[in-house]
Amino acid sequence: MVKNDILIESKIKRVIEDEAFSGTIHMKRDEEDAILMAAGYANRAEELMNKVDTRFGIASGCKLFTAVAIGQLVEEDVISFESRLTDCLDIEFPNFTPNVTVHHLLTHSAGIPDYFDEAEMDDFEDLWKQQPMYLLRDLKDFLPMFQDKNMMFNPGEKFHYNNAGFILLGLIIEQKTQLRFIDYVKRNIFKRCKMYDSGYFSLDQLPENTASGYIDEEDGTWRTNTYSIPIIGGADGGAYVSGPDMNRFWEGLLSNKLLKEPTKDRLLKPHIQVKQDVYYGYGIWINKRAEEIFKYHVMGYDPGVSFHSAVYPNSGISLTIPSNKSNGPFKIMKFLEDELIIK
Numbered sequence: 001m002v003k004n005d006i007l008i009e010s011k012i013k014r015v016i017e018d019e020a021f022s023g024t025i026h027m028k029r030d031e032e033d034a035i036l037m038a039a040g041y042a043n044r045a046e047e048l049m050n051k052v053d054t055r056f057g058i059a060s061g062c063k064l065f066t067a068v069a070i071g072q073l074v075e076e077d078v079i080s081f082e083s084r085l086t087d088c089l090d091i092e093f094p095n096f097t098p099n100v101t102v103h104h105l106l107t108h109s110a111g112i113p114d115y116f117d118e119a120e121m122d123d124f125e126d127l128w129k130q131q132p133m134y135l136l137r138d139l140k141d142f143l144p145m146f147q148d149k150n151m152m153f154n155p156g157e158k159f160h161y162n163n164a165g166f167i168l169l170g171l172i173i174e175q176k177t178q179l180r181f182i183d184y185v186k187r188n189i190f191k192r193c194k195m196y197d198s199g200y201f202s203l204d205q206l207p208e209n210t211a212s213g214y215i216d217e218e219d220g221t222w223r224t225n226t227y228s229i230p231i232i233g234g235a236d237g238g239a240y241v242s243g244p245d246m247n248r249f250w251e252g253l254l255s256n257k258l259l260k261e262p263t264k265d266r267l268l269k270p271h272i273q274v275k276q277d278v279y280y281g282y283g284i285w286i287n288k289r290a291e292e293i294f295k296y297h298v299m300g301y302d303p304g305v306s307f308h309s310a311v312y313p314n315s316g317i318s319l320t321i322p323s324n325k326s327n328g329p330f331k332i333m334k335f336l337e338d339e340l341i342i343k
Contacts, residue, residue: 015335019328024052026244028317056242058309064284091143109159306329
């Protein structure tokens with residue numbers, strides 16, 4: 001593991017107990033496994049425990065897959081990062097300004113309306129009162145939820161987290177490749193990185209060794225998130241991965257298996273400042289300390305889902321913490337950063 005293995009492991013277990021954590025922790029240092037831990041139930045009704053290679057939903061944690069796929073199309077000269085949305089999609093958006101570009105969509109700065117505005121809505125489940133979640137099987141099924149709405153601000157004016165922008169990026173991928181988005185990602189990202197446990201699975205057809213998401217109620221009862229999220233994930237979120245698979249993705253991205261170096265560097269560039277020391281690249285968060293990049297990371301939150309995964313370029317560490325509860329990974333990641341990574 002690392003220096004003072006027993007002490008660190010004991011402390012981690014204490015944090016896991018304090019958080020009632022349900023999920024896995026997978027940390028690699030210099031390509032060697034450093035921490036492999038699992039806690040909680042993948043299936044509470046059957047009392048099936050989570051395992052190190054259990055698959056978890058990762059919500060928005062997979063926006064980075066979409067950004068990588070776009071980068072691959074750029075490398076093939078199918079589109080450019082400066083391409084306008086109107087030139088990439090044969091879909092009408094009557095109230096969008098014509099100068100929205102792929103770059104704007106990738107950096108959450110397009111100003112287009114969102115189908116779920118996290119700055120305005122508190123509960124993701126409220127969406128499904130008007131739009132049944134079981135009907136959202138394809139990216140185009142999301143269009144009626146935002147297609148005819150008005151712009152929120154001018155493109156490039158500011159950062160405003162936007163799920164609909166990544167739906168549009170996925171639709172661009174589908175139109176340009178004539179492949180379903182989830183099939184493109186499986187073929188061109190998961191397969192290249194040997195992410196054999198990962199996929200976009202329908203909630204009514206989850207494969208074995210996949211954790212169900214759980215929502216804990218205030219009265220002590222619980223329920224699964226089956227009716228709380230779209231039935232199948234897509235370009236804005238909802239893939240299922242294991243901890244080891246996600247760290248294989250980081251290795252593949254950083255070693256140029258997925259993108260050539262200039263494209264990778266553009267993806268990892270801090271394009272837009274979100275707040276002090278926090279930036280956004282293409283589908284990826286970037287944190288700085290003392291003017292240097294401390295970590296590249298992704299995160300995802302849905303009802304019954306929480307996920308954090310990061311690489312720390314100065315430490316040779318990749319760390320992935322998925323959970324089938326609505327919280328837990330953030331505090332564990334912060335603990336590990338404080339104990340093992342921050343010098």
